[in-house]
Amino acid sequence: MTNLEIAKLLRQISAAYEVKNEGPLRREASRFRIRAYDNAADSIEHSTSEVKDLWEQGHLEDIHGVGASLAGHLDELFKTGKITHFEQVTKNLPNGMFELLDVQGIGPKTAYKLSQEFKLDNPKTALKKLQQAAVSGKIRKLENFGQESEKDILQALQSFKVKDTRVLLPTATSIAEDVIKYMQQCPDALSVDMLGSLRRRAATIGDVDIAVASTQSQQVINHFTKYPHIRQILAQGKNTARFIHKQGGVQVDIKTQTPDKYGALLQHFTGSKNHNVHLREIAIQKGLSLSEYGIKKGDSLIKFSNEEVFYKALGMQWIPPELREDAGEIEAALKHQLPKLIEPTDIKGDLHTHTNYDWISSHDRGTDSLEAMAKQAIELGYEYIALGDHNPSISSYTKTKIVSEISKRSEQIDHLKSTSGINILKTLEIDIQTDGKLSVPDAGLEQLDFAIISIHSVMSLSKNDMTKRVLAAFSHPKAKILGHPTGRLLGKREGYELDWDQVFEFCAKHNKFLEINAQPSRLDLPDILVRDAIKAGVKLVIDTDAHNAASLQLMRFGVDVARRGWATKADIVNTLSWEDFSATIKI
DNA sequence: GCCGTTTTCGGCCCGACTGTTTTCAGTCG
Numbered sequence: 001m002t003n004l005e006i007a008k009l010l011r012q013i014s015a016a017y018e019v020k021n022e023g024p025l026r027r028e029a030s031r032f033r034i035r036a037y038d039n040a041a042d043s044i045e046h047s048t049s050e051v052k053d054l055w056e057q058g059h060l061e062d063i064h065g066v067g068a069s070l071a072g073h074l075d076e077l078f079k080t081g082k083i084t085h086f087e088q089v090t091k092n093l094p095n096g097m098f099e100l101l102d103v104q105g106i107g108p109k110t111a112y113k114l115s116q117e118f119k120l121d122n123p124k125t126a127l128k129k130l131q132q133a134a135v136s137g138k139i140r141k142l143e144n145f146g147q148e149s150e151k152d153i154l155q156a157l158q159s160f161k162v163k164d165t166r167v168l169l170p171t172a173t174s175i176a177e178d179v180i181k182y183m184q185q186c187p188d189a190l191s192v193d194m195l196g197s198l199r200r201r202a203a204t205i206g207d208v209d210i211a212v213a214s215t216q217s218q219q220v221i222n223h224f225t226k227y228p229h230i231r232q233i234l235a236q237g238k239n240t241a242r243f244i245h246k247q248g249g250v251q252v253d254i255k256t257q258t259p260d261k262y263g264a265l266l267q268h269f270t271g272s273k274n275h276n277v278h279l280r281e282i283a284i285q286k287g288l289s290l291s292e293y294g295i296k297k298g299d300s301l302i303k304f305s306n307e308e309v310f311y312k313a314l315g316m317q318w319i320p321p322e323l324r325e326d327a328g329e330i331e332a333a334l335k336h337q338l339p340k341l342i343e344p345t346d347i348k349g350d351l352h353t354h355t356n357y358d359w360i361s362s363h364d365r366g367t368d369s370l371e372a373m374a375k376q377a378i379e380l381g382y383e384y385i386a387l388g389d390h391n392p393s394i395s396s397y398t399k400t401k402i403v404s405e406i407s408k409r410s411e412q413i414d415h416l417k418s419t420s421g422i423n424i425l426k427t428l429e430i431d432i433q434t435d436g437k438l439s440v441p442d443a444g445l446e447q448l449d450f451a452i453i454s455i456h457s458v459m460s461l462s463k464n465d466m467t468k469r470v471l472a473a474f475s476h477p478k479a480k481i482l483g484h485p486t487g488r489l490l491g492k493r494e495g496y497e498l499d500w501d502q503v504f505e506f507c508a509k510h511n512k513f514l515e516i517n518a519q520p521s522r523l524d525l526p527d528i529l530v531r532d533a534i535k536a537g538v539k540l541v542i543d544t545d546a547h548n549a550a551s552l553q554l555m556r557f558g559v560d561v562a563r564r565g566w567a568t569k570a571d572i573v574n575t576l577s578w579e580d581f582s583a584t585i586k587i
Numbered sequence: 588g589c590c591g592t593t594t595t596c597g598g599c600c601c602g603a604c605t606g607t608t609t610t611c612a613g614t615c616g
Contacts, residue, residue, distance in 0.1 A: 032599055036588035067589050105605090107614050144613095148606060196616085207616085235615095237604055242615095253616085255603095268601090269616080280600055285593080291601060 001052065001077065002494065007045035009077075009086070010070075012098045014038050015108035016090045019097075039065040042273065046325075049528060050494065052078060064274065064326075094119070096126030103127070104156040104234070104251075117142055131157050155232060167248055168490060170520040170557055172198050172205035175250055179210055179227060183254075186223035188216035190259055195269040199321045201560035203523045204490055207251040209269055213262040224254045261293055263304035267311075268292035274326035275319075282314060282330070322563040327531075341563045344556050346575040349384035350377060352429065352452055352483060352515065352543030353552070357389050357412075359405050360396040362431050362439065363456060365389065366547040370413060374420045376549035383578040384423035387413055388452060391430045391439045399441045406444040423578050425449040425585070429483055434458045436472025438479065445478040450585050452515070452543075454483035455496065463497035470498060471506055480585060481541055482507075484517040484524040492521070500529065504536035511584075513573055516542045516565075518558030530565025541573045 014037035017030055043065040044051055054060055055078050060071040073083045090098075097115035100106050106114070118133050120126040131154070133139055139150040167175075176194050183192045193199070195209035214220045221241050225233055231249070234242040242253045257265040268276065269292065280290045289296040294303045295313055304310040308318045316333035320341055323329040332338050353373055354366035366373075370387050377385035389409075392402045410426055417424045429452045431439040438445065438453065445451060453473050461469065473479060485503075486495030507514060514533055517524045522545070525533065533540060542558035544551055562572060569575045573584060 033588050035599070039589075065589065069588060105614065109613060144607065146607060152605085209616085235604060240603065242604095271616085273600090273616080277600065284600095289600085293602095 003044050003047055003051050006051055006074070006077070007041040009083075010037050010041035010044065011101065013086050013089055014041065015098065015101055015111065016093055018108035019093060019112040020089070036065065036070075040070055046272075053497070094121050095123050096120030096129070099123045099126040100130065103153070105152055106156070113142070113144075114139070127157065166204040166206055166491065167250055168520045169198075169201065169203055169205060169523070169560065170554070171248065172208055172250065173557075175245055175247055175252070176208045176210065178229075179208065179252055182227055183210065183212060183220070183224065186212075186220055188214045188219040189223070190214055191262065193266060195253075195255070195266065196271060199270045200272065200324055201322050201557075201564060203526065203561070207253055208245070209253045209255070211262070211265055211269060212254060212256045213259045213265075214256050215258055217256040217258075220256050221254070227252075255292075257292075260303045260305050263306040263308075263310045264294040265292050267304075267307050270321050270324060272325050275324040275330070278326045278330050279314065282334075286314075288314075320563065322560065323566065325564075339566055339568050342559060342567050342569045342572055342575065344559045346569045346572070347382070347542060347555055347559065348577060349382045349386070349423075349574050349581065350380075350544055350546070350552055350555065351386040351388075351425070351427070351481065351541050351574055352517070352545045353386065353388050354429070354545070354547045355387060355389055357409055359389075359409070360393045361390040362393045363390040364547065368549045370416055371420070372549045373546070373552070374416060374422055374424060376552050378420075378422050380552060380555075382422065384425060384581065386425035386427040386449070387416075388427040388429050391428050391444075394431075394439050403441055403443045406440070406447050410447045423582070427451060429454055430479075431456050432469060432473040434461070434469065436469040438473055438476055445476065448478055450480040451476070451478045452481040452483045453479045455487055459487055459496040461496070463499055466496050467499040467502055470503065474506065474510075474512055479512070481513045481515050481543075483515050483543075484519075484522050484545070485514050486524050486526065486529070488522065488524050488526070490521050490523065495524070500532060501536070504533055504538050507533075507539075508537040511539075513539050513541045516540055516558045516561050518542060518544045518554045518556075518561075520554070520557065523557065523561050525561070525565070527561050527564035530562060530567060534565065534567060534571050539573050540567065540571055543574075 014034050017034045043063050047063060054062060055074060060066055060074055073085060077083050094115040097111040097120065100111035100114060114130060115126065118129055120129055134150050134154040139145050139153060140147045176198055180192045183189050189212045191213040193211045195211050198205050198208055212220050217239050221236060224241050225236055229246045231244045231246045234244060239256045240254060242251060245252050255265060255269055283290045294301045311318045317336050317338050319329050319333050319338065355370050355373055356366050356368060357370060373387060374385055392405050397405065413424060413426050426449050428448060432453050432455050433439060474482060488495035514525055516530060542562055544554045546552045576584060
């Protein structure tokens with residue numbers, strides 16, 4: 001079971017309790033139990049480590065929000081595939097109601113009422129039957145429903161079908177940047193910023209949230225709702241509004257605030273939720289109360305035009321949004337010991353690239369020439385670039401032929417080196433075979449400055465075998481970088497399993513580097529492992545894995561991951577000057 | 588049901604928006 005499935009199950013239990021939460025006496029106790037299930041679901045959904053892994057290691061209660069009771073339930077789930085207690089809780093409820101919870105605007109109570117009225121007992125047909133009821137005008141006749149709510153449900157059902165669950169960070173970024181550019185054209189918009197998980201630069205984004213500072217809120221909202229790429233407006237109030245973007249059905253929210261209170265708005269809606277809850281606990285201890293408007297002390301409200309003064313008022317350093325996950329950043333900020341995070345401008349070169357060099361390659365070739373890649377690197381202001389490709393296919397070439405192909409390519413790069421005006425390194429991304437051997441013979445490896453080694457096949461090995469496989473390949477002196485170390489593809493594939501403690505120890509000891517791959521669907525290493533690696537003394541590289549010249553610009557998303565993993569400039573090898581880098585890579 | 592540099596008991600963040608209401612419940616973030 002994946003984290004997402006477990007989170008969904010917990011939310012179903014929460015919804016079941018919500019519906020059953022009747023009678024004034026039971027209400028208080030249950031309210032907090034409901035919240036506890038939701039909190040646990042949030043934690044699990046946002047956890048970068050797999051809950052199942054934690055269970056195997058006996059560390060379920062390390063998850064914030066999972067205590068003895070839930071750990072027991074999860075243990076039963078992993079052992080037997082079901083949870084008896086949960087089955088009892090959901091027993092007398094219509095089965096179809098839980099499907100309805102995924103529809104925008106339908107919560108537990110509404111889902112229950114609708115599934116009760118329309119006898120939605122079958123989860124598979126529940127959404128379809130609900131749509132039929134809406135189309136035939138039956139919903140508006142129910143008590144506490146009307147024409148508007150029927151229309152809303154119908155619209156939500158229609159956009160539900162096209163809405164992807166979460167979008168990748170670069171997609172959300174480009175949507176947000178376009179909306180921001182549009183909002184900046186509004187004369188009443190004094191500042192425009194990203195909010196939420198987007199501002200925290202998380203790998204996947206639910207909604208795009210935007211903040212605007214203005215004294216003319218209504219004008220800003222009016223401008224917002226005239227954005228040209230709206231599929232549907234969901235809400236429009238005095239200070240906030242929300243629409244569904246034509247692209248991917250992404251929901252875009254806007255919040256406005258006057259400039260004197262703008263800092264509190266930014267802080268509040270950047271989150272994360274857990275970060276804010278922790279901040280409020282600290283505030284309560286000081287007799288203060290936090291909100292999106294500022295800090296309340298008794299009856300008076302202290303206003304903040306920017307975040308720096310907001311955090312200062314709580315006795316701490318300003319915390320970069322990427323760190324706001326309640327993962328120790330508040331404690332560090334109180335002690336004024338936050339790290340100075342790496343900046344995009346610290347990057348001096350890209351080490352993982354692909355070109356259209358003409359050979360039968362083991363995987364997809366790039367689309368731009370060696371020259372074009374080097375030229376783009378110069379434009380980005382880099383001091384060096386490693387020109388790579390996948391190794392020649394071992395099923396199409398003999399070993400001898402592979403070596404001679406690499407020789408030919410090396411000659412071409414050497415020629416380019418003398419004319420290009422940038423330092424160029426010769427490299428390849430080399431497949432790690434199932435037995436840990438590299439797919440290029442030693443005589444071929446000798447001609448490279450270094451090799452990136454990656455797993456592209458047979459990902460189902462056990463954790464132990466996979467670790468042996470990687471470390472065997474990594475032992476070759478030319479193997480310096482492990483490419484996309486977990487092999488995950490966001491929203492498509494979980495990564496394979498590795499014994500990270502062992503990998504980290506090996507890298508730290510032998511001067512090997514782990515990659516933060518900036519491809520949108522990879523962002524691999526994931527942020528949490530970045531932080532663990534750094535704690536273990538491992539050095540990392542940030543690479544784009546670009547298959548064309550334009551993709552070299554994806555670097556910023558890799559830097560985002562590094563920052564979320566608390567990385568400083570010193571932790572990232574390709575922030576080194578050419579002189580220091582070339583010395584390091586040849587060790 | 589979870590959690591702990593004031594607590595193993597007694598707390599648990601705060602507010603906007605909408606629709607169907609004549610003052611509020613449900614949903615969302």
